[in-house]
Every structure is written in C-alpha cells, then in structure tokens.
Amino acid sequence: DxxxxxxxxxxxxxxxxxxTLRCSPKSGHDTVSWYQQAxxxxxxxxxxxxxxxxxxxxxxxxxxxxHQFPNYSSELNVNALLLGDSALYLCASSLGGRQGEQYFxxxxxxxxx
Amino acid sequence: xxxxEQPSEVTAVEGAIVQINCTYQTSGFYGLSWYQQHDGxxxxxxxxxxxxxxxxxxxxxxxxxxSDSYGYLLLQELQMKDSASYFCAGAGDDKIxxxxxxRLHILP
Numbered sequence: 001d002x003x004x005x006x007x008x009x010x011x012x013x014x015x016x017x018x019x020t021l022r023c024s025p026k027s028g029h030d031t032v033s034w035y036q037q038a039x040x041x042x043x044x045x046x047x048x049x050x051x052x053x054x055x056x057x058x059x060x061x062x063x064x065x066x067h068q069f070p071n072y073s074s075e076l077n078v079n080a081l082l083l084g085d086s087a088l089y090l091c092a093s094s095l096g097g098r099q100g101e102q103y104f105x106x107x108x109x110x111x112x113x
Numbered sequence: 114x115x116x117x118e119q120p121s122e123v124t125a126v127e128g129a130i131v132q133i134n135c136t137y138q139t140s141g142f143y144g145l146s147w148y149q150q151h152d153g154x155x156x157x158x159x160x161x162x163x164x165x166x167x168x169x170x171x172x173x174x175x176x177x178x179x180s181d182s183y184g185y186l187l188l189q190e191l192q193m194k195d196s197a198s199y200f201c202a203g204a205g206d207d208k209i210x211x212x213x214x215x216r217l218h219i220l221p
Contacts, residue, residue, distance in 0.1 A: 042211035100161035
C-alpha cells in the first residue's frame, strides 16, 4: 500500500524565485491538503484540493497556489519567494470529507536564501 | 479567532500514564484529531473524535467533550519511543487548525 510521497526532499531557492512542490496521495485517497511547518511550530494549513478544485484555504497570500490533477496528485506553487517562506512543506491525503484522518508525506524542506 | 491550546511540554516516567489536554475555539467544528511527530519526521495520525466520548486504539485513547470545547490524548504504558511532539487538530467550516504541539519527555 503506497503511502504519501513528496518531491523533492530538499530544495534551496533564492529570494524572488518561484518553486513547485509535488505530492502523490496515499493509494485510494482523493483529497490533498498542504501545510507549512516552521521549526518548533504546528503545521499551518495552506489549502485543500478535492475533485481538482481548491475547497478550503488558510491564511496564506495569493503567492501560494496549487493544482490537483485527475490522478489526485497535487502541486504547490510559491511565487516571489521570501526568506520567511523557508520551512517544511507537508502534504497530507485523506478520503472524501474525512478531514479528521489525514496521512502525511515526508515533506519538502525549502530553504530560501 | 480560531485556535487550539495545548501545553508546550509534558514529562512522564517510562511505564506510566500521561494525559495531554487540548482546548479549542473553532467555528463550525467537525471533530478533534491527534497526531504524533518525531524529530525530523512527518506527523502520523493517531486518532479522531467526531463525537463526544472516548476512542481507544491500543495504548492510546482520545476523548472529546463538545460542550466544554475540550479534548485529551491519553497514553498508557509509556515507552521511550513515545518521546515526540503531539498535536491536536480541529477541522472547521473553512480550514483545519493545528495546535502548537506538546513535547512529551519520557524519563527512564
């Protein structure tokens, strides 16, 4: 049973650049959520995709955008990177409306210099 | 605003029982989840309470009281591998909110 996978594992970008992170959900799951986690903090909800549409969104600027593909995989795009965007980006998958039971991928560590 | 409050740190002895509390303020609250995260790892799902009462999964139990906007995670027969951060998370109408996490230290 394939779990949630994310790529790349680590990424270093320069301020002002753009980045794309990728996520494949757990087998059988159709919903993908993205989180930003700073060191020592809880995950901060960015947005959730279901049926290829953004269903919910947290308090993140429009620089953060996403997409879900017909195979349920998803991308997170961040434009005009800021130093403060340096964090661990987590993808979590779930089934339908089950927001309470999410399965996380290993994350992508983004460093902005 | 929407928030979940939990203690920043808890210390317990190996073999003992520990309870991690979580109080929440979330609009359109659906239920309370608990996740475990080891250093350098990703959060792993432990339990979810959609209804009031106690849910038991092996050594871990979780409780929810909607009337008190309160829940807790109970860990029994503590093992050294349980040393980790534990997060409560609430799902609401428009977003999912995580607490800041409770660091559990286990003494031998």
